[in-house]
Amino acid sequence: xxxxxxxPASAIRSVRYRALLPxxxxxxxxxxxxxxxxxxxxxxxxxxxRWHWTGFYRVxxxxxxxxxxxxxxxCNRIPYGKGVCGTAWAQDRTLVVPxxxxxxxxxxCSAASRSEIVVPLHGRSGKVAAVLDVDSSLPDDxxxxxEHGLATLCQLIESLLP
Ligand code: SME
Numbered sequence: 001x002x003x004x005x006x007x008p009a010s011a012i013r014s015v016r017y018r019a020l021l022p023x024x025x026x027x028x029x030x031x032x033x034x035x036x037x038x039x040x041x042x043x044x045x046x047x048x049x050r051w052h053w054t055g056f057y058r059v060x061x062x063x064x065x066x067x068x069x070x071x072x073x074x075c076n077r078i079p080y081g082k083g084v085c086g087t088a089w090a091q092d093r094t095l096v097v098p099x100x101x102x103x104x105x106x107x108x109c110s111a112a113s114r115s116e117i118v119v120p121l122h123g124r125s126g127k128v129a130a131v132l133d134v135d136s137s138l139p140d141d142x143x144x145x146x147e148h149g150l151a152t153l154c155q156l157i158e159s160l161l162p
Contacts, residue, residue: 005047013049017149020048024153034160038130039068041157045134045150046070052112053135056121057085059128064089067130074109083107088118089128094147098140110135117142119150123161130161 008019027040038056045054055069057078064078064085081090084106088095097116100106106116113135123129132154136142 005044007048013145013149016048017145017152020044020149021152024156028156032160034130034157035068037157037160041132041153042068042070045153049134051134051141052137053110053133056130056132058130059089064131071135072110072112075107078107084116084118085131085133088120088131092120092128094119094151096142096147098142100135112137114139115141117146117150119147119154121154121158121161123158125162130157 005023006019008015010016024041024044027044028037031037042055045051051071053069053071053074055071055074056067057064058067062080066074066076078086080086082105084095084097084100084103087105095118097103097106100108100113100116115136115138117134119132120128121130121132132150134142134146134150
């Protein structure tokens with residue numbers, strides 16, 4: 001198994017998402033454990049994009065509980081409907097937040113976060129079972145390309161979730 005994600009010289013995001021997909025597919029091939037899959041997905045995203053914080057929260061009852069991530073320490077739990085993550089879960093849709101300070105109820109795990117994207121993952125039940133949260137230290141760092149690229153990567157994990 002390769003221990004490094006091969007990062008294209010081009011910084012163009014679509015190029016990097018295209019390069020990452022087959023590498024992550026290979027990394028997750030045959031893996032049935034969702035935590036292992038989320039751990040390698042967050043590490044691969046971190047190696048490819050070097051965002052400030054990249055990780056997962058898992059649905060547990062009426063809260064999100066911190067899952068595998070890369071970056072500084074973060075809040076352990078987020079209630080349903082709270083913060084960007086809890087809102088993406090409650091609304092069952094991807095949220096792109098260009099300026100976290102302008103998002104009512106944003107939970108500041110790190111003062112360095114300026115913009116954020118949260119993608120819900122649906123498990124076999126069809127319900128939201130986890131969210132992928134990515135924080136950038138740059139303002140307005142996420143757009144449709146990230147929505148599409150991250151959702152495509154998350155599909156590799158969704159079938160492993162309850
Ligand atoms: N900012 C998130 C909390 C999680 S940390 O960013 C890792 C939110 O508002 O839900």
